[in-house]
Amino acid sequence: AQKITQTQPGMFVQEKEAVTLDCTYDTSDPSYGLFWYKQPSSGEMIFLIYQGSYDQQNATEGRYSLNFQKARKSANLVISASQLGDSAMYFCAMRGSYNTDKLIFGTGTRLQVFP
Amino acid sequence: EAGVAQSPRYKIIEKRQSVAFWCNPISGHATLYWYQQILGQGPKLLIQFQNNGVVDDSQLPKDRFSAERLKGVDSTLKIQPAKLEDSAVYLCASSPFGGQQLAAEAFFGQGTRLTVV
Numbered sequence: 001a002q003k004i005t006q007t008q009p010g011m012f013v014q015e016k017e018a019v020t021l022d023c024t025y026d027t028s029d030p031s032y033g034l035f036w037y038k039q040p041s042s043g044e045m046i047f048l049i050y051q052g053s054y055d056q057q058n059a060t061e062g063r064y065s066l067n068f069q070k071a072r073k074s075a076n077l078v079i080s081a082s083q084l085g086d087s088a089m090y091f092c093a094m095r096g097s098y099n100t101d102k103l104i105f106g107t108g109t110r111l112q113v114f115p
Numbered sequence: 116e117a118g119v120a121q122s123p124r125y126k127i128i129e130k131r132q133s134v135a136f137w138c139n140p141i142s143g144h145a146t147l148y149w150y151q152q153i154l155g156q157g158p159k160l161l162i163q164f165q166n167n168g169v170v171d172d173s174q175l176p177k178d179r180f181s182a183e184r185l186k187g188v189d190s191t192l193k194i195q196p197a198k199l200e201d202s203a204v205y206l207c208a209s210s211p212f213g214g215q216q217l218a219a220e221a222f223f224g225q226g227t228r229l230t231v232v
Contacts, residue, residue, distance in 0.1 A: 006157075033217035043204065045158075045223035052218060091157055095217055101146060101210070102171050103221055105157040 002027045004092050004106035011111050013082045020067070021077040021109045023092030034075040035093040036066065038086075039108070045091070051075055082113045117141065119224035121207050127230045133195040136227045140188070140209030147184055148221060149192050150206040158206055164190065197231045204228050 003026040013019035036048040051059045051066045059066045067076040092106045120139040150158035163171040166187035184190040208221040
């Protein structure tokens with residue numbers, strides 16, 4: 001069975017600083033994809049970044065990067081130069097190759113950016 | 116490109132009543148998901164369709180929840196009868212590919228906030 005674990009219920013970061021949001025996963029699938037989504041207070045889920053299990057390099061998208069450590073089964077999100085608008089819930093998600101494309105989510109981390 | 120449309124945005128019902136939610140995915144998307152998100156928690160997958168077939172409904176409480184996807188396009192999720200613990204946001208999402216498309220991003224609608232009183 002697949003499982004996503006996010007152990008940080010909440011994180012604080014000062015504007016312009018970098019922050020790391022943790023995500024560990026468990027799967028028996030030989031290949032899988034890892035996603036990060038942002039959910040502002042308005043409720044919509046916004047896709048941020050994707051990492052494939054066989055990708056050689058860590059994914060980056062603007063200020064977002066994914067610190068992928070396959071042996072440790074971790075896929076941490078790094079946000080550089082935090083902005084006030086980054087305050088939101090952040091969810092890590094996974095899709096496995098053998099699990100009917102099921103996309104499962106972790107419990108989320110609430111990030112608050114302060115001036 | 117139009118996004119995933121959901122209606123209604125908000126619904127308040129009494130326990131034991133019935134309710135239905137509607138979702139129109141992005142045109143051409145083969146995979147459609149319904150998630151339940153209880154306040155303060157992550158989205159929990161209720162059911163997943165590929166075209167008009169169910170590929171996973173292992174977490175759908177089938178004694179009270181039902182879902183269908185007509186002609187592989189629109190989908191409805193129904194709760195009958197509702198319980199207090201069904202109060203949540205119900206999110207619909209779609210992906211552009213079926214099959215083994217690991218990188219296929221799921222696009223989400225704005226959700227339906229259900230309150231059962």
